[in-house]
């Protein structure tokens with residue numbers, strides 16, 4: 296019987312293997328029965344034993360001398376907490392020049408009035424942003440269609456640049472635009488301040504146009520992407536897709552579209568079922584179809600990579616980064632404590648601050664649960680106020696029923712806003728949670744690829760997380 | 762269907778976790794006499810499959826509980842070392 300002590304770990308069984316996962320997200324693939332052998336101190340495989348010791352699964356000392364290293368690696372994994380709130384979303388307006396069928400931002404006509412942020416609120420929002428201790432501040436302009444409010448963008452950036460002369464933060468600007476009417480003035484502003492463009496492209500024209508509610512939408516978006524690339528350079532333009540019901544039937548075609556448009560990755564994003572709990576059965580079906588869609592698309596992307604083309608799926612890359620590297624990711628949906636408030640905050644056109652993008656969308660259906668305060672309020676009252684405190688009690692998956700004993704929690708996150716929206720309860724009930732079902736399916740799928748086709752997929756996955 | 766489980770073999774926490782995960786599909790009532798817990802489960806179509814899944818989860822959570830039990834002190838030390846200084850910060854320092 297070997298003498299050693301256990302270090303904290305969990306395990307999951309996939310394809311007749313036990314995958315042992317420690318607090319850092321490091322994992323070892325072992326034969327079935329390994330956990331039992333570890334517990335009964337009867338490991339006979341010398342190599343396996345050495346792997347368990349060197350990867351912090353068991354220790355031969357009572358207090359391992361490398362505990363400080365383990366602790367500092369654990370700290371690194373939660374590094375996003377040290378960074379504090381770095382993503383600041385400015386919802387400039389609800390005005391829009393498209394009619395997307397699944398629009399979750401409740402957009403208004405291009406000519407609508409009273410649904411844009413005032414200059415005063417923009418100034419107050421930027422001032423509040425600088426109260427965040429983060430050394431990196433990203434100002435992301437959203438809408439509606441934010442490029443319809445170029446003066447507001449210019450005012451926001453100029454105010455930030457002025458304050459930053461003293462504050463010395465690293466500022467990044469992102470414009471989320473449908474690229475439909477990217478004016479020369481707008482692109483000039485982008486060039487002047489290195490604004491990154493994030494656009495929406497749902498796939499080939501027959502999907503994109505249907506989703507976006509206009510027959511010329513695809514053509515205009517592609518033209519806008521090309522125009523922006525010509526002025527700013529390819530690396531300044533990225534695209535996001537949203538998987539509508541229609542898109543679910545075309546995983547390969549959507550990937551092909553992104554490859555042929557010269558992108559080197561795609562984020563396969565599911566629709567968010569905000570405030571639609573009433574049609575829960577439909578969402579369950581959608582979720583399951585999305586998972587199949589996702590797997591087919593990722594399989595296809597792996598094939599593309601095998602032909603020497605670098606092209607990655609972004610959601611998988613975020614999870615793989617947690618699995619295969621010592622680092623954290625800045626992706627707010629897969630964080631614990633949750634990304635809401637801790638990493639992202641939203642200044643809305645209505646002069647209020649919300650806990651996340653989804654929170655302000657809920658406000659459009661008169662649910663103000665995640666309204667933190669006014670942009671003119673004191674920073675402390677907003678970021679550490681009663682709503683934040685209430686959320687703080689349930690935003691760590693390490694302390695949630697279902698999640699706390701979940702073997703893959705280190706790769707997953709807590710999402711109080713989503714659970715409030717879909718289940719009417721911030722705490723959430725994991726056995727019927729759509730977000731739990733989706734994350735679990737995707738994480739287990741990635742593991743199954745590693746178990747079954749490790750030699751083939753791991754070199755590809757390692758390139759994705761570099 | 763009913764299921765009798767000996768609490769000397771599977772702890773309350775272990776059974777509770779498994780019941781939690783099954784509660785989206787089945788209505789499960791729990792009662793206990795001595796060390797024997799009786800589960801009355803409504804809605805089971807395929808008993809064999811149910812038992813296979815239920816016991817597999819019970820065994821897995823029993824192993825997980827054992828690991829947690831054996832590692833709880835080292836885990837506390839580990840987290841204290843990693844994040845301990847947060848406890849010493851005042852609210853003002855956190856906000857700085």
Ligand code: SF4
Nearest residue numbers: 697698701704707731
């Ligand atoms: S949400 Fe689901 S998959 Fe994610 S940690 Fe919780 S139980 Fe696990």
